[in-house]
Amino acid sequence: MNPQERLKIPRHEVPAQDPDIRRNNYEEVAIGFDENTAIEEAQRCLQCKNPLCMQGCPVSINIPKFIAEIAKGAMDEAIRTIRNTNSLPAVCGRVCPQESQCEKTCVLAKKGKSVAIGALERFIADYDRKNQISKEEVTVSSTGKKIGIIGAGPAGLTAAGYLAKLGHQVTIFEAFHEAGGVLIYGIPEFRLPKDIVRSEIKALENLGVEYSFNTLVGRTITIEELLADHFSALFVAPGAGLPVFMHLPGENLCGVYSANEFLTRVNLMKAFEFPKVDTPVFCGKRIAVIGGGNTAMDAARTALRMNPEEVYIIYRRTEKEMPARLEEIHHAKEEGIKFLELTNPISYAGNDNGWVQEMECIRMELGEPDASGRRRPVAVPGSNFTLPVDTVIVAIGAKTNDLIMRTTQGLETSKWGYLVVDPETQMTTRPGIFAGGDIASAEATVISAMGQGRRAGKAMHDYVLNR
Secondary structure, X not given: OOHHHHHOOOOOOOOEOOXXXXXXXXXXXXXXXXXXXXXXXXXXXXXXXXXXXXXXXXXXXXXXXXXXXXXXXXHHHHHHHHHOOOOOHHHHHHHOOHHHOOOOOOOHHHHOOOOOHHHHHHHHHXXXXXXXXXXXXXXXXXXXXXXXXXXXXXXXXXXXXXXXXXXXXXXXXXXXXXXOOHHHHOOOOOXXXXXXHHHHHHHHHHOOOEEEOOOOEOOOEOHHHHHHOOEEEEEEOOOXXXXXXXXXXXXXXXXXXXXXXXXXXXXXXXXXXXXXXXXXXXXXXXEEEEOOOHHHHHHHHHHHOOOOOEEEEEOOOOHHHOOOOHHHXXXXXXXXXXXEOXXXXXXXXXXXXXXXXXXXXXXEEEEEEOOOOOEEEEEOOOOOEEEEOOXXXXXXXXEOOOHXXXXXXXXXXXXXXXXXXXXXXXXXXXXXXXXXXXXXXXXXXXXXXXXXXXXXXXXXXXXXXXX
């Protein structure tokens, strides 16, 4: 097929559940491509001599090659290609912001619509799982080196898989009772089914990766104790589990959650099935979610499935400045969530029993750009108004717990509280200790955390073999 014929093929959009149906269930919203659709979409790829799409991929997937194999119907080879560099393709195909990474740099994006790279990645990973084609195993002899990974989130899992394939003895220390990190406790079932996450994690177990659950490094065991136990190197990637609040009057009222707590209760502890499960979660009739990122969309769409009367997204800028994926904003609107733009909360008021019952807000307008490049929101004097609410979910960000920094010598932090790392190797200021994900940068995306995990894995391999 020549380039002109490829250009005539329209982009295939991923089908999804009907909004009126999906808002009442936790099943996956996006349905995914069937084989014929995937092949036709793959045929749109121009197979550029200089594939700019790869420059936009933090884990350097050979995008043209795996797409070319799909186009030929060579699914086995497509799977091998993608798993050479990506340990979690079914996850990345669902939650990574392809529109701002690989698809943004696709040549076709300049002339119309990019190749649906994310949807094709999801397709081939799902094809692999359904047909049980690949089974990753260690094929090299053991190096005899013990490497510890702190945190079983995207960065830690990626580093563990990379190092295990090279013959190292890898143990992951995880504070929770299950691996997955934000993939399990943060992202909702309807966006990322947990069976898929567990299937990807199972592939790492086949590589010989071991887990130590319910282990809070810095408290249960320290970095110093791990090093004394003959671990040759450590990768610190505990994620961002510490919520950020706005410190507003009334923020300590009952019914005001952090997004971390709310989503963890629902996703990890299955609170939506209470009383079949032990963990409850309260959702009232009028719910306000503060923030405009993916976590805010996840919280709002999860709350909507608790059958309230209204769910609001409260955001101090406009939709144009929202950092959430366009797909998530689109799905939230389709499901009936109301967006209050240029609005900021300034206080909460409660009833006699200490439960939130209303929030006072102020209108905003956009001023000059700030450090993020987005226009700074400025309060409009005298524009205050109240909104009746009985549940508030604060989703304005999260930060990493400083427990490891407080209990470990030699780790330098930035003025923002992140571990200082070498951008080429992810090594911290203490030799042998590497770090990635949210502890080493502002809230990382899943794919950027995986990129850091892979980069750290390469550097750790060289480090332990050359000591």
